[in-house]
Amino acid sequence: MSYQFKNSQWQARKKELKSRRQSQSRKFNNIKAQVQINNSAFNCNNNYISDLSIEAPPSLKPAKRYCDVTGFEAKYKDPVTQLYYCDSIVFNYIRNCPKASAETYLNIRGCTQKLIS
Incomplete structure (x- = not known):
């Protein structure tokens, strides 16, 4: 039995x-x-010398940046709070959060910079 739509x-x-x-x-x-x-x-x-040894040379690739709120890879940086963000929803959250919260995110990242009012 042969069908027309089948390839023989x-x-x-x-x-x-x-x-x-x-x-x-x-x-x-x-x-x-x-x-x-x-x-x-x-x-x-x-x-x-492997990539995991202490004698390995530094990487030639730039360091990856991660969103301070979500943890996804960040493409953008807020110029006011210096927080990294991945999309517009997180950007709106960062702009509407209090200054103390933004400083907490910066402290978690290890940045000791204080925000200017």
Whole structure:
């Protein structure tokens, strides 16, 4: 039984895609094994510096900023309160909150700056 909307070559294409996925998986597993071997060789050597070691150089990427209220990644900074925020709803909240609350958010972040009235 054959339908007009079905592709008659689908089963052959399905097998081809499956074999391609398996070969890619084998390649990935081989690369993963090589990386693990290289890492174990470096761990024996004292000259190897990883990203987690204390001797690692500083990152070249800029530090990420997070919203002081929600914790999401912040794209903006309020010029009055110096708080980071992620969207307009949080901005309205920051502008309407009392000065003591804004200073509390700054203290939580570790900023010791006092707000000017």
